Amino acid sequence: MEWILEPWPWYVSGPLIALTMFLLVFMGKQFGMSSNLSTMCTLCGAGSKADFFDFDWKSQRWNLIVVVGAVIGGFMGANLLSLDTSVAINPDTVNILEEMGFSSAGQAYLPTELYSWEAVGGIKALIILLVGGILIGFGARYAGGCTSGHAISGLSNLQLPSLIAVIGFFIGGLVMIHLLFPLIF
Amino acid sequence: MRSVVLLFIGIFFGIVMFKSEAASWFRIYEMFQFQSFHMYGIIGSTVVLGILGVYFIKRKRLKDADGNPITFTPKDKSFSRYMFGGIIFGLGWALAGACPGPIFTLVGAGFLPILIVFAGALLGTFFYGLLRKKLPH
Numbered sequence: 001m002e003w004i005l006e007p008w009p010w011y012v013s014g015p016l017i018a019l020t021m022f023l024l025v026f027m028g029k030q031f032g033m034s035s036n037l038s039t040m041c042t043l044c045g046a047g048s049k050a051d052f053f054d055f056d057w058k059s060q061r062w063n064l065i066v067v068v069g070a071v072i073g074g075f076m077g078a079n080l081l082s083l084d085t086s087v088a089i090n091p092d093t094v095n096i097l098e099e100m101g102f103s104s105a106g107q108a109y110l111p112t113e114l115y116s117w118e119a120v121g122g123i124k125a126l127i128i129l130l131v132g133g134i135l136i137g138f139g140a141r142y143a144g145g146c147t148s149g150h151a152i153s154g155l156s157n158l159q160l161p162s163l164i165a166v167i168g169f170f171i172g173g174l175v176m177i178h179l180l181f182p183l184i185f
Numbered sequence: 186m187r188s189v190v191l192l193f194i195g196i197f198f199g200i201v202m203f204k205s206e207a208a209s210w211f212r213i214y215e216m217f218q219f220q221s222f223h224m225y226g227i228i229g230s231t232v233v234l235g236i237l238g239v240y241f242i243k244r245k246r247l248k249d250a251d252g253n254p255i256t257f258t259p260k261d262k263s264f265s266r267y268m269f270g271g272i273i274f275g276l277g278w279a280l281a282g283a284c285p286g287p288i289f290t291l292v293g294a295g296f297l298p299i300l301i302v303f304a305g306a307l308l309g310t311f312f313y314g315l316l317r318k319k320l321p322h
Contacts, residue, residue, distance in 0.1 A: 008204040008205050010223050010225075010226030010227045011230060013201055013204070014228070014231040015231070016197075016201045017205070017227065018231045018234035018235050019197075020197060020201065021235060021238075024194060025242070025255055026250055027191060027250055028249040028250065028253060028255075033284070033286040033289070034284075034285040034310075036289075037310040040307055041311050041314065046311055049315065052313070065195060066191055066194060067195065068195060069191070069192045069193065069198065070195045070196070070199035070286060070289040070293070071199060071289050071290070071292050072195070072199060072293055073198060073200040073293065074199045074208070074289065074290035074291060074294040075294060075295070076200055077204050077293075077294060078293070078294035078295060081203075081204060082204070089211045089214075089221065090218075090221050092220055093211070093214065093218055093221070097211075108211075109206075109209050109296070110209065110282070110291070111210055111211065111282075114298070115298045116298065117297075119298070125298075126301060128280060128281070129302045129305065130301055130302075130304070130305040130308075131277075131280065132277045132281025132283075132302055132305060133288075133301065133304060133305020133306040133308070133309060134277070134306070134309035135274065135277025135305075135309060136274060136281060136283070136284065136285065136288075136306045136309060137277075137306035138270075138273055138277075138313045139270050139271065139272070139273030139276070139277055139309070140285060140306075140309075140310070141309070141313040142266055142269060142273060142274075143267050143271045144260065144261075144270065146274060146284050147284040147285075148284075148286055150267075151232070152228075152231055152232065152235060153235075155235065156231075156236050157239050157259070159259060160260075161261065161263060162260060162267075164267035165270065166271065167268070168267060168268045168269070168272045168274070169274055169275040169278060170217075170275060171272050171275060172271065172273060172274060172275020172276040172277075172278070173216075173275040173278055174217055175272070175275075175276065176276045177218065177279050180280075
């Protein structure tokens with residue numbers, strides 16, 4: 001059972017994500033994480049500012065429970081099911097990142113240059129995380145779904161709109177990392 | 186009972202997101218540099234099994250836990266919203282190195298600065314709600 005404490009390879013992880021989707025399907029639900037962000041906006045009273053948020057949040061309560069589970073699962077994965085959480089990325093990737101100033105590459109789960117209180121205290125990392133979040137939330141809702149709703153649920157159902165969205169995800173990601181990262185870092 | 190099952194599905198999902206390293210900023214960067222098969226293997230194997238499973242469910246007309254027929258809602262036909270929304274999402278996914286599922290997982294894993302990304306994602310969703318009628322869909 002020691003393999004459980006190691007990082008899980010793609011051929012274990014991928015099938016388990018598919019299993020997650022089918023478990024939700026058999027519960028009569030759809031796998032999609034970003035719609036929870038809308039529900040949370042509604043819970044915060046956004047319905048009075050935009051009718052997009054004017055819906056009964058209780059119809060989405062089931063998905064908020066899944067979110068609570070995902071938080072608990074993250075705690076368990078990091079604290080109970082891992083010995084070493086550093087991510088062994090390609091050494092070539094480590095070299096590129098080190099040259100950009102990410103000395104934590106290959107030695108951590110997330111870059112301490114962005115995801116530590118010390119980094120966030122410097123205004124640059126704070127803005128990067130906030131802007132990244134805004135783009136994620138805005139883009140996911142505009143596209144009507146994120147990686148779970150489009151790349152997994154939508155592609156599994158052979159939806160052309162989801163394929164367009166996933167192509168968009170990759171165009172955006174490639175532009176960010178190849179054109180914008182050299183200007184940001 | 187139903188809530189407990191959903192909670193366990195969520196816990197399972199959170200563990201998989203963390204242990205697969207799909208919630209790692211480094212894995213997302215490496216994916217967009219095309220320097221590892223890892224993320225492509227995860228997404229690819231999920232989708233292949235997903236396509237087979239959805240096909241099987243439709244063909245066998247399977248029912249869900251309540252005995253209702255399982256249906257898959259088709260997405261509305263459009264190009265611009267999926268392409269433009271997708272590109273905006275992709276920019277954020279690569280910058281913050283997280284998508285919505287992993288955002289929740291990373292809160293639990295104790296990487297608390299992810300709460301800034303979370304707050305941003307709520308703001309972004311809110312901005313979309315405000316601007317929706319002015320955007321091409």
